[in-house]
Amino acid sequence: MQRKRSLFTWLVGAVLCAGAIGFSTDSPASPLDQLTDLTGKVTVIVTLTGRDNFTSEYRYDVSVRNMTADPLIADTLLIVLDKITNLAGEDHEALTNESFLNRFDILGQDGETDERKPFFHIPPGSPADLLPQTNSRAASVRIRNRDYVAVFTPAFKVYGNKRPPPEPKQPTAQQAQPAAAQRHTDKQAERLLQLLLKKGVITEEEWRKANQP
Structure with missing residues (x-):
């Protein structure tokens, strides 16, 4: 009985110590949690800029055109490589149902979503907002094809935030005086x-x- 009490006391002390040093099992918040899905409200412009046949690496410039009526905060914009499709427009292997995205190496990504999809930040430009009907600067995306498939198409989603409208000015005490x-x-x-x-x-x-x- 004394041994069980000692073990229980040790376990309680270990838990309290873990709490004291800030130990936590909570996973970090996704970078997309504070952003709005802008897919369909903007146009993604994908330009093939280079190809290395020896390594089967493809390099793209990916930019965003603001098709909304509101300015977008440029430094919040990021693109997510959502899927890769073949000539038939399919994004999964027919027999194994494996995503084609898993068969590619994505180089230089800025991070991954909770679904393990790579994302890239759009470089902020000048001015700080991406105005309606204007294009952003381009993010550099490098995709290496392990299977050496000749033709494939990357598809992206876009996340970011709109610039909130300015609050109406209230008359100040100096104006009313x-x-x-x-x-x-x-x-x-x-x-x-x-x-x-x-x-x-x-x-x-x-x-x-x-x-x-």
């Missing part, structure tokens, strides 16, 4: 004219002329 000061001055002038009229310093005709707008 001149109007209030003018009303105060008008009331003081009216009281002064009434006092001068009462003391006979000015006539009623002069008082009426002074009060005309």
Whole structure:
């Protein structure tokens, strides 16, 4: 019994120690969690820039054209290599149902999604926003074909955030102050004219002329 108690005490201490040093089994958040799926709202422009027949490596420039009516925050844009299709438009092996994407080496990627799909950041340009009907800078994508298949097509998804519209400006206290000061001055002038009229310093005709707008 004493041995069981000692073991239990050791286990409790180990758990508390792990918590004290910040041990956690939580997986890191996906970079896509804070981004919006813009696929279908933008156009992906894929340009083959080079091919190495010896290594069967293909190099692409991939850029994004903003087809929305809103500016996109350029440094949030990233592209995900979603699938690779053959001439028939299929993205899985017919017999094994294996994704063709698994049969390619993707070089120079910036990371992977939770589904183990490679992604690349679109390089931010100037200005900081990708305006409507404009193209982004190009990300460099390198794909090496293990099977030496002659023809294949990469397909990309796009994620990013729109620039929120500016908040309407509210009148400040400094803007409202001149109007209030003018009303105060008008009331003081009216009281002064009434006092001068009462003391006979000015006539009623002069008082009426002074009060005309």
